[in-house]
Amino acid sequence: MSFTSPLFYVALVPATAVFYWLPGRWRAIYLLALSYAFYALSSRIYLVLLVVASAVVYALGVAIAKSGNERAKQAYMAAGVAGVIAMIVAFKAAGAWRGFLLPLGVSYYSFKLISYLIEVYWDDEAVERDPVVFFLFPAFFPQIVSGPIQRPEPFFAQMREVMGRTLGADQLETGFRLILGGLMMKLLVGDRLAAFIEPIDRSHADYSYSIVVTTVACYLLQLYADFAGYTNIALGIGKLFGVEGPPNFNAPFAAVNIQEFWRRWHMSLTSWVTDYLFTPLSMSLRGLGQAGLVLCIMLNMLIIGLWHGLTLNFLVFGVLQGILVSVTALIVMSLRRRRAGAKPGPGARWPATLAGIILTFALMSFSTIFWRSPTWGQAISILRQVLAVSPSGSIGWSDIPAYLTVPAWICMAIALFVGAGAPGAKRLAVRIDEAAPQWLQYGVCLFLLLVFSTAGSGRFVYGQF
Secondary structure (H helix, E strand, O other): OOOHHHHHHHHHHHHHHHHHHHHHHHHHHHHHHHHHHOOOOOOOOHHHHHHHHHHHHHHHHHHHHHHOHHHHHHHHHHHHHHHHHHHHHHHHHHHHOOOOOOOOOOOHHHHHHHHHHHEEEEEEOOOOHHHHHHHHHHHOOOOOOOOOOOOOHHHHHHOOOOOOOOHHHHHHHHHHHHHHHHHHHHHHHHHHHHHHHHHHOOOOOHOOOOHHHHHHHHHHHHHHHHHHHHHHHHHHHHHHHOOOOOOOOOOOHHOOOOHHHHHHHHHHHHHHHHHHHHHHHHHHOOOHHHHHHHHHHHHHHHHHHHHHHHOHHHHHHHHHHHHHHHHHHHHHHHHHHOOOOOOOOOOOHHHHHHHHHHHHHHHHHHHHHHHHHHHHHHHHHHHHHOOOOOOOOOHHHHHOOOHHHHHHHHHHHHHHHHHHHOHHHHHHHHHHHOOHHHHHHHHHHHHHHHOOOOOOOOOHHHHHH
């Protein structure tokens, strides 16, 4: 059942009410059953995989905490991490090379399980002995489709807290606002951009150069609207059940370089890889200086690329990002050394900041060609056209129906505005609150969703991972 389906929300309202009607201990049991039921709607067979993987990691976590032998602890942790990684690789390979359907959320709950094992290895006190609360951690249904990737300790702490309190009005309203905002970003912006992109992608060689370049820029904007929309929905649903999930985006289109972009984009993934891979590796390679830093960055971004899928396109995407982040890091380090002690004059930085923002967006859009294209051949074909190596087609802007182009330009502007941090939005929200009551604002938003949602909406881009 999709998070964009009206039927899902018809079921969510009584499900939330029952959750808070139940006494404390039963809430976790009920939520686990609810999460497993949600997962079973996708695939009953893969539900068995989720349960077995959770059971194995739970047992290994308890074994690590009980063991007084450092080598045994390390062996338990390594065996668990290797097993989970093998599971991810096996299914990713089967999906990429054999066309098998991936288990729902396997990339997300696998990373949760790995982080738990590492945390318990680092600190015995991090072990979760309550099997219900632990099994709920990887299975929590708002986060299992496409994250965000929650860390174990905050989740366990929040579940213990929610078992002892009632639903507050502020919590309910915050959850509702997040869900409503996420649905609008997904259905009214992301899906409209997808409707513009898809027909051009199918026969891009027939379109003019400006249309193809605009479409490539739309890749990143559509991906942001779709994924940020999903994240808000997931955070909102989690909020209804008392769970505060980690943020995934922080104005990525305001980033002045690629390194900063990745600190603002898919933050739960990049911070996970940074904490559990980059930081330990950089500590062990710090004696190599800049070469060690570049090696760590390349491996970090390669993992992020292949996490999406074991295909040549994602491999190239990861390598490109590794090169861009490495070059950025070296340039930033060099500039900091040069500027040490220097004070820039007033207004001296804004042209460089604007240029950095534009260049970052252009480079990310360029590399997203490989992320977005379903095949290597299509990625190369689009790339050749963007670089003006291949001739452009004859179809111009006047040949595309206005019902596609006008909404597309509006949605591009909205995605770029929101993705840049929505400057001035808070002041505007205050004025709207003064002019219209909350119920009217929500009513207008629901009306817009009802009227302007496109046919066939609902599939999330990151649902495939």
